[in-house]
Amino acid sequence: xxxxxxxxxxxxxxxxxxxxxxxxxxxxxxxxxxxxxxxxxxxxxxxxxxxxxxxxxxxxxxxxxxxxxxxxxxxxxxxxxxxxxxxxxxxxxxxxxxxxxxxxxxxxxxxxxxxxxxxxxxxxxxxxxxxxxxxxxxxxxxxxxxxxxxxxxxxxxxxxxxxxxxxxxxxxxxxxxxxxxxxxxxxxxxxxxxxxxxxxxxxxxxxxxxxxxxxxxxxxxxxxxxxxxxxxxxxxxxxxxxxxxxxxxxxxxxxxxxxxxxxxxxxxxxxxxxxxxxxxxxxxxxxxxxxxxxxxxxxxxxxxxxxxxxxxxxxxxxxxxxxxxxxxxxxxxxxxxxxxxxxxxxxxxxxxxxxxxxxxxxxxxxxxxxxxxxxxxxxxxxxxxxxxxxxxxxxxxxxxxxxxxxxxxxxxxxxxxxxxxxxxxxxxxxxxxxxxxxxxxxxxxxxxxxxxxxxxxxxxxxxxxxxxxxxxxxxxxxxxxxxxxxxxxxxxxxxxxxxxxxxxxxxxxxxxxxxxxxxxxxxxxxxxxxxxxxxxxxxxxxxxxxxxxxxxxxxxxxxxxxxxxxxxxxxxxxxxxxxxxxxxxxxxxxxxxxxxxxxxxxxxxxxxxxxxxxxxxxxxxxxxxxxxxxxxxxxxxxxxxxxxxxxxxxxxxxxxxxxxxxxxxxxxxxxxxxxxxxxxxxxxxxxxxxxxxxxxxxxxxxxxxxxxxxxxxxxxxxxxxxxxxxxxxxxxxxxx
Ligand code: ADP
Ligand code: MG
Numbered sequence: 001x002x003x004x005x006x007x008x009x010x011x012x013x014x015x016x017x018x019x020x021x022x023x024x025x026x027x028x029x030x031x032x033x034x035x036x037x038x039x040x041x042x043x044x045x046x047x048x049x050x051x052x053x054x055x056x057x058x059x060x061x062x063x064x065x066x067x068x069x070x071x072x073x074x075x076x077x078x079x080x081x082x083x084x085x086x087x088x089x090x091x092x093x094x095x096x097x098x099x100x101x102x103x104x105x106x107x108x109x110x111x112x113x114x115x116x117x118x119x120x121x122x123x124x125x126x127x128x129x130x131x132x133x134x135x136x137x138x139x140x141x142x143x144x145x146x147x148x149x150x151x152x153x154x155x156x157x158x159x160x161x162x163x164x165x166x167x168x169x170x171x172x173x174x175x176x177x178x179x180x181x182x183x184x185x186x187x188x189x190x191x192x193x194x195x196x197x198x199x200x201x202x203x204x205x206x207x208x209x210x211x212x213x214x215x216x217x218x219x220x221x222x223x224x225x226x227x228x229x230x231x232x233x234x235x236x237x238x239x240x241x242x243x244x245x246x247x248x249x250x251x252x253x254x255x256x257x258x259x260x261x262x263x264x265x266x267x268x269x270x271x272x273x274x275x276x277x278x279x280x281x282x283x284x285x286x287x288x289x290x291x292x293x294x295x296x297x298x299x300x301x302x303x304x305x306x307x308x309x310x311x312x313x314x315x316x317x318x319x320x321x322x323x324x325x326x327x328x329x330x331x332x333x334x335x336x337x338x339x340x341x342x343x344x345x346x347x348x349x350x351x352x353x354x355x356x357x358x359x360x361x362x363x364x365x366x367x368x369x370x371x372x373x374x375x376x377x378x379x380x381x382x383x384x385x386x387x388x389x390x391x392x393x394x395x396x397x398x399x400x401x402x403x404x405x406x407x408x409x410x411x412x413x414x415x416x417x418x419x420x421x422x423x424x425x426x427x428x429x430x431x432x433x434x435x436x437x438x439x440x441x442x443x444x445x446x447x448x449x450x451x452x453x454x455x456x457x458x459x460x461x462x463x464x465x466x467x468x469x470x471x472x473x474x475x476x477x478x479x480x481x482x483x484x485x486x487x488x489x490x491x492x493x494x495x496x497x498x499x500x501x502x503x504x505x506x507x508x509x510x511x512x513x514x515x516x517x518x519x520x521x522x523x524x525x526x527x528x529x530x531x532x533x534x535x536x537x538x539x540x541x542x543x544x545x546x547x548x549x550x551x552x553x554x555x556x557x558x559x560x561x562x563x564x565x566x567x568x569x570x571x572x573x574x575x576x577x578x579x580x581x582x583x584x585x586x587x588x589x590x591x592x593x594x595x596x597x598x599x600x601x602x603x604x605x606x607x608x609x610x611x612x613x614x615x616x617x618x619x620x621x622x623x624x625x626x627x628x629x630x631x632x633x634x635x636x637x638x639x640x641x642x643x644x645x646x647x648x649x650x651x652x653x654x655x656x657x658x659x660x661x662x663x664x665x666x667x668x669x670x671x672x673x674x675x676x677x678x679x680x681x682x683x684x685x686x687x688x689x690x691x692x693x694x695x696x697x698x699x700x701x702x703x704x705x706x707x708x709x710x711x712x713x714x715x716x717x718x719x720x721x722x723x724x725x726x727x728x729x730x731x732x733x734x735x736x
Contacts, residue, residue, distance in 0.1 A: 049361075049396045049397060049398040050137070050363070050396070050397045050398075051394055051395070051396050052363070052394065052395060052397075053391060053392065053393060053394050053395070054358075054364045054365065054366055054390050054391060054393045054394075054395060055109045055364070055365045055366070055391075056108055056109055056365075056366045056368065056387045056388075056390055056391040057108055057109050057110050057111070057112065057124075057125055057365065057366070057367050057368070058084055058106075058108045058110075058111045058112065058367070058368045058369075058370055058384070058387065059111075059112040059116065059121065059150060059154060059367055059368070059369050059370065060072070060074075060111070060112065060113050060114050060370045060371075060372050061114065061148075061149055061150040061153075061369060061370065061371045061372075062114040062115070063114065063371070063372065063373050070087060071086065071087055071089070071372055071373070071374065071377065072084060072085060072086045072087060072372050073085045073087070074111045074113055076110075076111070080109075081107045081108065081109065082107070082108055082109075082110055082111045083105050083106065083107050083108070083111075084105070084106045084107075084108060084111050084384065085103055085104065085105050085106075086103065086104045086105075086106070086372070086377065086380060086381060086384070087102065087103045088102050088103065088104075088377060089374060089377075090102070104381055104384070106384040106385075106387065106388055107388070107391075108368070108387065108391075109391075110124060112124075117163070118154075118157065118163065118164055118165060118166060118170070119163070119170070121154060121167065121367075122167055122170040122171070122174075125141065125167070125365055125367060126141055126167045126170065126171050126174075126365075127171075127174060129141055129294065129363060129365055130171050130174050130175055130178075130294065131178075132292075132363050132397070133175070133277065133279055133292045133293070133294040134175065134178055134179075134279065134281075134292075135290075135292075135399070136281070136290035136291070136292050136399045136400055136401065137292055137362075137363055137397045137398075137399060137400070138292050138293050138294070138295075138356060138357070138361055138362040138363065138397060138400065139292070139293075139294045139295070139362060139363045139364070139365075140294070140295040140296075140297060140354065140357035140362050140363070140364040140365065141155075141167060141294075141295070141296050141297065141364075141365045141366075141367065142295070142296075142297035142298075142299055142354075142357070142364075142365075142366055142367070143155050143297065143298055143299060143366075143367045143369055144299050144302055144366055144367070144368055144369070144383060144386065144387070144390075145301075145302055145368055145369030145370060145371070145383050146301050146302050146303040146369075146371060146376060146379040146380075146383065147269040147301030147303055148301075148371055149369035149370055149371040149376075149379075149383075150369040150371070151298050151299065151301075151367075151369050152166075152298050153166060154166055154167060154367055154369060155167050155168060155273075155275075155296055155297070155298040156168050156169075156250075156254065156275075156298065157169060167296055168250055168275050168296050169247060169250065171277070171294070171296065172240075172243055172246045172247060172250070172277065173243050175189070175277065175279070176189075176242055176243040176246065177243075184283065185281045185282060185283050185284075186281065186282050186283075186284060187279065187280070187281045188239070188279075188280045188281075189239070189240050189241070189246070189277060189278065189279050189280075190237040190238060190239050190240065190277075190278040191205070191237070191238055191240050191246055191249050191250070191275065191276065191277055191278070192205060192232075192235050192236065192237050192238070192275075192276045192278070193205045193249065193250070193252075193253035193273070193274070193275050193276070194220055194232065194235055194273070194274045194276070194353070195214070195217075195257055195260075195271050195272070195273050195274075196271060196272045196273075196274070196324070196349050196350050196353070197214055197270060197271035197272075198270075198271075199324065199348065199349050200214075200219060200220075200349075201219065201220030201221065201222070201232065201234075201235065201349055201353075202214055202217040202218070202219060202220060202260070203217055203218040203219075203220050203234060203235050203236055204217065204252075204253035204254075204256045204257055204273070205236050205238050205249055205252060205253055205256075206218055206236075206256060207252065212259060212260070213260055214260040214261075216260070217256060217260060218234050218236075219234060220232050220233065220234045220235045221233045221234060222349060222352050222353070230352055230353065230355060230356075232353065237278060246277075250275065253273075253275070257273065269300060269301040270300050270301070270321070270322055271300055272297065272298070272299050272300050272324070272350045273297070273298045274295055274296070274297050274298075274353060274354075275295070275296045275297075275298075276293055276294065276295050276296070277293070277294040277296075278291070278292075278293050278294075279291070279292050279293075279294070280292075282404075285411070286407075287403050287404050287405075287407035287408040287411055288401050288402070288403055288404075289401070289402045289403075289404050290399065290400060290401050290402075291400050291402065292400055295354065295357060297354070297357075299325065299328075299350075300322040300324070300325060301321070301322070302320065302322075302325055302379070302382065302383060302386070303320075303321055303379055304319055304320050304321065304379070304382065305319050305321060323348070324347075324348035324349065324350045324351065327344065327347040327348040327350075327351050328348070328350065328351055329386065329389075330344050330347065331343055331344060331345055331347075331351050331358055331359075332358070332386070332389050332390055332393065333389065335358060335359040335392075335393045336389055336392040336393060343358075343359065345358075357395075358393060358395075359393050359394065359395060360395060360396070361395075361396060361397055361398050361400075362395055362397055363395065363397045364393075364395055366387060366390050368383050368384060368386070368387040369383070370383060370384070427464075427465075431465075431467070433467075435467055435468065435471055439468070440471065443462060443468060443471050443472055443475065444475055446460060446462065446472070447460065447472050447475045447476055447479075448479070451476070451479065460472060517597070518597070518599065520732050520735050520736070521597060521599035521600060521603070522599065523735045524599075524603060524728070524731045524732070524735065525599060525602060525603060527731070527735075528603065528606060600728070603724075603728065604724055607723075607724045607727060608720060608724070611720055611723065611724075613716050613719060613720050613723075614720065616716055617713060617716045617717065617720070620709055620712055620713050620716070621713065623709060624706065624709045624710065624713065627702055627705055627706050627709065628706065630702060631699060631702045631703065631706065634695055634698060634699050634702065635699060637695055638692065638695050638696055638699060641688050641691055641692040641695065642692065644688050645685055645688045645689060645692065648681050648684055648685045648688065649685065651681055652678055652681050652682070652685075655675065655677060655678050655681070656678075659675065
C-alpha cells in the first residue's frame with residue numbers, strides 16, 4: 001500500500017474531490033484489506049480515487065411488548081441488498097400521507113431488525129469505515145430518523161449497560177487498539193465535538209465545565225479559504241493519546257451537551273452533534289503525512305409538521321421542524337440530479353460542515369433509524385424515502401497525503417551531507433562550495449591554452465569535479481563574448497555607412513511617389529476642367545438655338561465660368577481648411593502625404609459644391625447659426641433677469657436693516673410687522689423668477705436642438721468626405 005501510494009501529485013489532476021480538498025494530495029488507491037470491497041486495483045494514474053455511492057443501512061428500534069405485528073417485513077434473501085416492506089394498516093391508509101397506498105418497499109445495504117445488538121452494528125457498519133480512516137481516507141457515519149428512533153442510542157449508546165455502548169466509544173476503542181498494534185507508523189489522534197443548534201456552532205469540548213446554557217459554550221463559526229476549504233473557527237482539537245483520554249473527551253462533550261440542554265431549547269432533538277476523530281500518520285523518516293477525519297454524526301430529529309388541509313385532511317406535503325434538515329434534503333436532491341453544477345451546501349451550517357461527506361472526498365454511511373409502530377408509520381416512510389435518495393449519491397474519496405515541507409528540507413539536507421562525506425572519502429579531499437583563487441587562476445590558464453591549441457585532438461582535463469567543469473565553461477563563455485564585442489565594433493562601422501546610403505534611397509523613393517501623386521491630381525483636375533468647359537459649351541449651344549441672343553449669354557457664361565474658376569474665395573478657403581482638417585483623418589488621403597495636398601483640396605471644393613448633401617449641410621448651417629444667435633440673446637436675457645432678482649433681493653435686505661435701525665432708534669414706536677414695500681419687492685421677485693424659469697427652459701430646449709443639429713452636420717460632413725474619397729480613388733484608377 002505504501003509503495004504505491006507514496007507518490008506526490010504535482011497538480012496533474014485538479015478535478016472533483018482533489019479540487020474540493022485542495023490541501024490534500026490525491027494518490028493512486030489500493031484500499032487496505034477489510035476497507036469496503038474495493039478491489040486491490042493495479043497502480044492507477046496519479047489522482048485516482050475511490051468512487052462509490054453512500055452506503056445506507058436501516059435499523060429498526062425495538063418497540064417492546066405492545067409490538068404491532070404485520071406493520072413491516074424484512075427480506076434478507078438477496079446477498080447485496082435487503083428490502084424493507086412497510087404495510088400501512090387499512091384505517092391509516094385512508095387520507096393519510098400515503099396517497100392510499102398500502103405497502104411500500106425500500107432497499108437498503110442491510111436492515112438491522114429490532115434484536116440487532118450494538119456490537120453487530122459496530123462490526124458491520126462502523127468498523128469498515130474506521131479501517132478506511134486508519135488508511136488515510138475520510139469517513140462519515142450519520143444517523144437519520146425521527147426523535148426517539150434510536151439515533152443517539154446508535155451513535156453514542158445507551159447509558160445503562162456497558163454492552164449498550166454505541167458507535168463512538170466502540171470506534172475509539174477499535175482505533176486505539178489498531179494504533180497500538182501498528183508500530184510501523186507514528187500516529188497522532190485528536191478529537192473535536194461540535195454541536196449545531198439553530199445555525200450556531202458550539203464547542204462541546206470546553207473544559208471549564210461551567211456551561212449552564214448552550215450560549216456559555218465557545219461559539220464556533222465557519223470560515224472558507226480561497227480554495228473553498230471549510231475551516232471551523234474556535235472548535236478545539238483536543239489531542240487524545242489513548243482510548244481513555246478520548247473517552248474522557250467524549251463524556252466531557254456529552255456532559256456539556258446535557259447540561260446546556262433545557263426543556264425550552266430541546267437541544268438534543270433539535271440539534272446536530274458531530275464527533276470527529278482526526279488521525280494523522282507518518283512513517284518514521286518520511287516527509288509524507290496522511291491525515292483523515294472520521295465524523296460520527298447524530299442528526300436532529302427528522303420529524304415533520306404535517307399540514308392539515310381543507311376539511312381536516314392531512315396533506316402529503318410536510319415540513320421538517322428543523323430547517324437545516326430541509327437544506328440537507330435539498331443538497332441530497334441536487335447531488336442525485338445529473339448535471340447539477342451548483343449544490344446548495346452553504347444554506348446551513350450543518351451542510352457546510354458535512355460538505356465533503358456528501359458527494360465529496362469521503363466514504364460515507366447513513367443509518368436510517370426507524371421506530372416502526374403504528375403512530376410513526378408516516379415518519380418511517382419519510383425516513384426511508386430520504387434514505388433511498390441518499391443511496392444515489394456518489395462520493396469520491398482520495399487518500400489524503402501531504403508532504404511536510406520542513407521534514408522534506410531536513411531530509412534533503414541530510415542527504416546532501418551524506419553525499420558530501422561519501423565524495424570526500426572517494427576523492428580524498430574535502431570540497432567547499434566555492435573554488436579557491438589559485439584554482440580559478442589555474443583553470444583560466446588551462447582553458448585559454450586549450451582554446452589556443454590548434455591540435456584537434458587536444459582535450460581540456462580538469463578531473464572529475466563538477467565545480468571545475470562548470471567554471472571552465474563559464475570562463476569560455478566570457479572569452480567568447482569578449483571577442484564578439486570587438487568584432488562587433490568593426491562590423492557596426494560598415495553598417496553605419498550602408499545605413500546612410502539606404503536612407504538616401506528611401507528619400508528618393510518617397511519623392512518619386514509624391515511626384516506621381518501630383519501628376520494624377522493634375523490629370524484629374526484637367527479632366528474636371530474639360531467637363532466643365534463642355535457643359536458650358538453645351539449650354540451655350542442650347543441657348544443660342546433658343547434665342548440667338550448670344551451676346552447676353554456670353555456675358556452670362558463668362559460670369560459663370562469666372563465664378564467656377566475662382567472658387568477659392570475667402571469663405572471657401574476657410575471651409576476647405578475645416579474639411580481638410582477632418583479629412584486628414586482619412587487613411588486614403590493621408591497615407592503618403594501626411595496632409596491633404598492642395599490639388600486634392602481644390603478638387604474637394606468642386607466636388608463639395610456639386611454634391612447633393614452640401615445643400616443639407618448648408619441649410620443646417622444656417623439653422624444652426626440662427627439657433628446660436630437665439631440662444632445667445634436668450635442667455636443674455638436670462639442673465640439680466642438673474643441680476644434683477646439679485647438686485648431685488650439686495651433691496652429687501654437693505655429694507656430689513658433700515659427697519660431694524662429704526663426699531664433701535666425709537667423702540668417705543670410700534671412697528672407694524674407688515675411691510676408693504678417688502679411685500680411688493682417679493683411679488684416682483686416672484687414675477688421675475690417666473691420669467692427666468694420660462695426662459696431657462698426655452699434655453700434648455702435650444703441647447704438640445706443645437707446639439708442635435710451639430711451631430712447631423714458632423715454626420716453629413718463625414719459622408720461627403722467618404723464620397724469624395726471614393727470618387728477620387730475611382731478617378732485615379734481610371735487615369736492609371
Ligand atoms: P433519538 O436520539 O433518535 O431521539 P434515542 O437514541 O434517544 O433516540 O432513543 C430513544 C430511546 O429508545 C432511548 O431511551 C433509547 O435507550 C431507546 N432505544 C433506542 N434504540 C434502541 C435499541 N436499539 N435498543 C434498545 N433501546 C433503544
Ligand atoms: Mg437523540
